[in-house]
Amino acid sequence: MEKQAILERTIEAIRRLPKEKAEEISDFADFVLSKYEDQTLTEGIQQLVSESSSFQFLKDEEDLYSVSDLKERFHE
Template sequence: MTKQAIITRTAEVINQLPDAQAAEISDFVEFILKRYEEHKLTQGIQKLTAESQAFAFLHDEAELYTEADLKEVYDG
């Protein structure tokens, strides 16, 4: 089913509902849209952070400690 077919079918169903239920559907659609926009924003921020050189120095940091430096080893 194409997006346009889904929209058409949904509009037909909504037109058959009382105003209160149609308003609930509108509220739900706005909620879904907000969640989608927040997800896209988060993805964009993650992409920018991953491509940024701001924390590149952390990748080149030398290991300061090894297991030999431990006084006690956890056997959990």
């Protein structure tokens, strides 16, 4: 279903509801939008950090330990 059709169907349903129920839907929409914005912001920050050269020194650093340094291995 197209976004416009979803919006029209939702608006029509909200129009038929009592004021209190319409307010609940408005509050829920605000909640979903807030979560979406937080997720978008977090993903943007993660992308900036991954593309940044600030932590490039960690990628170039040699490994401190290898498998031969293990005293015991985990076997499933």
